[in-house]
Amino acid sequence: MLGPAASVAALRSPQDVVHQLRSKMQVLGVVILVTFAVISVVILHRFFARKTFEHIRGPSSTSWLFGNILEFNRQDQAGDLDFKWCREFGSTWRLNGILGESILMTADPEALRHIFHKSGYSYRKTANDTEVFRIFSGPSIIWASGHVHQRHRKVISPAFSAPQLHTFIPLFQRNIRKVTKIWRNELASRPEGRMVDCVHVWLTKVTLDIIGEAAFDYSFGAMSNAGSRLLDVYTNMFLETSLHPPKLDLLIKASWEYFPVHVLRLVDYLPLKDVMRINQVRKAFHGEAQKLLKDKTKRLMAGEEGKKDIMSVLVRANASEDARARLSNAEMIAQMGTITIAGHDTTATTLTWLLYELSKNPDYQIKMREEIRMIRSSVTARGDTNFSAEDLDAMKYCMAALKETLRYHAIVLGLPRVAEKDDVIPLQYPVVSKSGELIREIPIRAGQQILTSFCAYNRLPRVWGDNADVWDPTRFLDHDVKRETSVGMFSNLMTFSAGVRGCIGWRFSVMESQALIAEILENFEFSPPPNPPEILRLPSSVMAPAVRGEKGIQMPLQISIVE
Numbered sequence: 253m254l255g256p257a258a259s260v261a262a263l264r265s266p267q268d269v270v271h272q273l274r275s276k277m278q279v280l281g282v283v284i285l286v287t288f289a290v291i292s293v294v295i296l297h298r299f300f301a302r303k304t305f306e307h308i309r310g311p312s313s314t315s316w317l318f319g320n321i322l323e324f325n326r327q328d329q330a331g332d333l334d335f336k337w338c339r340e341f342g343s344t345w346r347l348n349g350i351l352g353e354s355i356l357m358t359a360d361p362e363a364l365r366h367i368f369h370k371s372g373y374s375y376r377k378t379a380n381d382t383e384v385f386r387i388f389s390g391p392s393i394i395w396a397s398g399h400v401h402q403r404h405r406k407v408i409s410p411a412f413s414a415p416q417l418h419t420f421i422p423l424f425q426r427n428i429r430k431v432t433k434i435w436r437n438e439l440a441s442r443p444e445g446r447m448v449d450c451v452h453v454w455l456t457k458v459t460l461d462i463i464g465e466a467a468f469d470y471s472f473g474a475m476s477n478a479g480s481r482l483l484d485v486y487t488n489m490f491l492e493t494s495l496h497p498p499k500l501d502l503l504i505k506a507s508w509e510y511f512p513v514h515v516l517r518l519v520d521y522l523p524l525k526d527v528m529r530i531n532q533v534r535k536a537f538h539g540e541a542q543k544l545l546k547d548k549t550k551r552l553m554a555g556e557e558g559k560k561d562i563m564s565v566l567v568r569a570n571a572s573e574d575a576r577a578r579l580s581n582a583e584m585i586a587q588m589g590t591i592t593i594a595g596h597d598t599t600a601t602t603l604t605w606l607l608y609e610l611s612k613n614p615d616y617q618i619k620m621r622e623e624i625r626m627i628r629s630s631v632t633a634r635g636d637t638n639f640s641a642e643d644l645d646a647m648k649y650c651m652a653a654l655k656e657t658l659r660y661h662a663i664v665l666g667l668p669r670v671a672e673k674d675d676v677i678p679l680q681y682p683v684v685s686k687s688g689e690l691i692r693e694i695p696i697r698a699g700q701q702i703l704t705s706f707c708a709y710n711r712l713p714r715v716w717g718d719n720a721d722v723w724d725p726t727r728f729l730d731h732d733v734k735r736e737t738s739v740g741m742f743s744n745l746m747t748f749s750a751g752v753r754g755c756i757g758w759r760f761s762v763m764e765s766q767a768l769i770a771e772i773l774e775n776f777e778f779s780p781p782p783n784p785p786e787i788l789r790l791p792s793s794v795m796a797p798a799v800r801g802e803k804g805i806q807m808p809l810q811i812s813i814v815e
């Protein structure tokens with residue numbers, strides 16, 4: 253029997269197919285030609301440009317064409333090379349990029365503070381990241397830069413304020429109870445009272461339904477398996493587009509830095525794997541977001557009592573702005589895809605790693621459960637049924653476990669940035685140069701690339717102590733780890749990035765996690781499955797878990813009911 257793609261092809265005439273193939277070959281031909289022209293210019297530019305990183309130590313190049321980039325993208329486990337290089341060369345080192353580019357890589361707290369906090373927009377995103385965000389979301393906050401980004405941030409920020417987010421706690425609790433009910437029913441049907449399940453699947457479903465409802469008053473129907481069209485096109489996007497990019501993708505994308513922005517718009521038509529996948533996702537989000545925006549604007553015009561979802565708050569905030577500071581319809585629509593994607597897989601994956609660590613640390617898991625039960629008694633005693641925000645904040649063991657997981661399993665491993673102008677980056681921890689001198693600051697030339705390593709910073713022994721390589725939440729309990737610098741959005745961690753472009757949804761994620769952890773651990777116990785498989789950290793854009801030798805995202809854990 254023919255598959256759907258084959259049946260569609262069978263409906264076209266042979267001339268159509270040949271014509272289509274020819275046009276695709278022509279596009280590819282032009283792309284390859286232009287890329288080679290750009291590559292020649294780049295090589296010449298690199299040859300004559302002023303060198304500023306050459307004295308810094310780093311790994312030797314493993315390929316004349318790719319430098320260290322191929323091995324970095326193909327590492328066995330996410331972060332392996334960051335940790336190795338950081339141990340070998342200190343918290344700042346030099347990496348060989350494509351076609352002999354010198355890249356500065358750093359996990360140094362002062363350098364991170366300088367790049368993300370102090371320099372405003374002087375360190376921009378790479379052309380590759382900017383284009384991928386544009387293709388996926390359109391003109392949204394995560395794509396915008398400079399004063400346009402400032403305008404987005406001003407309109408969107410009120411929707412992420414603490415008082416606004418507190419109103420979502422019952423919504424978080426209502427949704428996680430659906431998972432609790434499904435797991436309880438499933439476990440009741442098993443005579444042994446245990447099951448092994450991929451917790452990531454369920455956490456992804458519940459966080460997707462939560463973001464749908466909280467952000468847009470929209471139902472993704474993930475938990476009910478009703479599955480909206482959006483869910484179908486979007487599932488597994490991160491993994492499919494970012495894991496092990498082909499060599500040609502890496503080469504083409506490295507050349508984007510040298511194209512003018514309007515030429516880069518042609519990227520939409522490139523037959524690259526992730527471009528085609530992401531294009532599809534954007535179109536699906538665009539259609540739904542358009543309908544939602546229309547509905548919410550109509551309600552606002554009719555003077556109806558506004559809903560509390562993030563998009564409704566945004567529509568009201570936007571309407572009250574001065575006309576020049578407002579977001580356009582296209583910009584409003586673009587936020588839906590960004591907020592959905594930035595706002596659920598990230599939290600789901602972090603919580604998956606948390607349950608994994610708890611399965612290996614039963615004593616700490618028991619402490620968390622005892623704490624939840626103690627606070628439950630006081631909730632019941634005052635006649636309430638749900639934990640309030642204050643109750644959740646009072647769960648110190650739970651909060652410490654969440655912080656430690658965000659530290660130890662930084663799901664965004666780091667971010668690349670490009671210097672907009674010549675600058676000098678200060679270091680908190682000086683490194684030794686090739687000739688044995690101490691380097692305390694590094695001159696940067698406009699256009700040079702810096703790869704920041706959040707995962708390596710989050711494990712620096714000088715910041716986190718000698719046991720930085722161990723998952724140990726007690727470091728966040730009673731004693732305040734003395735740190736010489738403060739970076740990041742939350743608890744001195746770089747996991748949510750930092751500064752003007754730091755994660756706008758960090759507080760949403762933390763509150764949601766607090767509510768989900770309390771409900772899940774009050775009801776269930778987690779342990780490793782029989783014959784526990786080796787769990788890997790996949791080097792994809794969100795560091796997902798996998799089982800060695802098997803495909804796709806997986807985290808099999810044994811679940812049983814706590815009586």
Ligand code: HEM
Nearest residue numbers: 393394594595598599602664748749753755756757760761
């Ligand atoms: C564990 C959970 C999360 C992690 C680790 C995380 C991490 C990050 C990081 C590293 C960035 C910077 C990206 C860049 O500069 O390219 C970012 C930006 C962003 N995040 Fe999150 N995030 C999380 C949860 C959320 C949630 C729950 C939401 C929304 C509900 C959200 C919405 C956003 C948005 C809109 C941006 C773009 C901000 C801007 O460009 O100004 N994130 N996030």
